[in-house]
Amino acid sequence: MTSTPFETVAPDPFVYLDRLAGSGLGRFYKGRMLEELDVLPGQTVLDLGCGPGTDLGPLAEAVTATGAAIGVDHDQAAVEAARERTAGQDAVAVHLGDLHDLRLADHTADRARTDRVLQHVADPVRALREVHRVLRPGGRLVMGEPDWDTLAIDHPDSDLSRSYTRYVTDEVIRNARIGRQLPRLAAEVGFAVPKVVAVTPVFRDVQAADEILGLERTTRRACTAGYFTEEETRRWLNHLAGGSFLAAMTFYIVVAES
Template sequence: MLKFDKKTTELLDNAYQGADITRRRQASFHALDPRPGETIVDVGCGNGLLTAELARAVGPEGCVIGVDPSEDMVAAGKDRCRDYECVEFRNGVADHLPVADSSADKAVSVQVFEYIDDIPAALSDVMRCLKPGGRLVVGDLHFGSFIWASDDPKRMAEIKASWDKHFVSGTVPEQLPSLLSSEGHIIEAIVPITLVDHVLKPDGIAIMMMHLMKQFAIEMEHVEPEVAQAWFDEQLSLADEGRFFFSITHFVIVARKVA
């Protein structure tokens, strides 16, 4: 799996403020519909961008609990949210959250479940933290929707196959509705957000993924460094020639805990 060290955290911190990922994050924010005074758990809070937005929404009478296993990510989140007294950060993982039973009004997780070994256990634990009738919002990419243009389909397939090994599951959105329903919880909405571009934007999700995918493929020795670099350089060339194309769909699943 990809290691979210200091260097990776800095890369993500920059890209996550771009238009593509902001749009994705805001979709989860609106689905969650945070209200003043609520207690909200941000599962896999990362660098705290959504955590800070939730803190502003719940106000000083509310509480936002950011949970993440990465010390570098938590450090970045603490720095971003240092002015919000209603925010707490805790080290922990999604299937063993350091949150009391039935203590939260809502919980949200953005692109975290694809890294979880036991998704049913994680769903069970986050539902444990919610009050009866509490809302859970999970946003994740479906890698079956991944389209990326290349003049070298074989090399592109190798890089994508490498990237498939950085997560546990690339089909989280199709799994969650049935898993939640089987436990009696209510699926209130499923919202698709397709990120598509024919321009390689400096603040877009594609350039971020290019850096991460190249880094991962080289570090894991899935391809030779020159192959990964050639793939990266080809995307830059395609962009210069006006032939760049990238698309992937992110899904936001909204569920309500049974009373």
């Protein structure tokens, strides 16, 4: 092939997060998460794993000047970026912190959200237990997480599709099945789980999918790890780049109440 729809170099993490947030998929599911969070003026809301502050603006608008939108992230660069982006918004504060050990007093927040964060943490149960501790009675946590084991990419050779998904699930994402597990895990630490919403994004454009999934980069890594041969890698990528494309995956929005 003389041209490719694939990104060969991974984008800057903050660029990636902003790009996803600005996509149709990002706007849809983030809007639904905000709706389920049901933030009221004057409340304290936590954005746990806030990254560069992509979602702090809408939270600050919801709590108004009488409330507080608090971002927490373990990465110093993300904290600095979030502080810079939200400078001048008096309702916003951003702290360096660990979701496993939040430096917040018991029962200090009304609402909390996690957005594609628990798939990466070392101990999701411990993180959920911490959120339960800091929420006031009757507080609400809204979580959005993919289930990577549901990733389905059409290809004439279905074994290659299964190999790709298996590599992502086994090797790339730490907690790859967290989406389906969240209702059970939240209940185990004391939350009630009144609602689970399944969102199934469908990609028909390979370039749009690649911007989210990093198809070629992931495939090359899968080949190195032994999930594809060189010949299978070539067939897989050639078809994705030149054929009729379809990919889909289930994304779960889980509402939990303390």
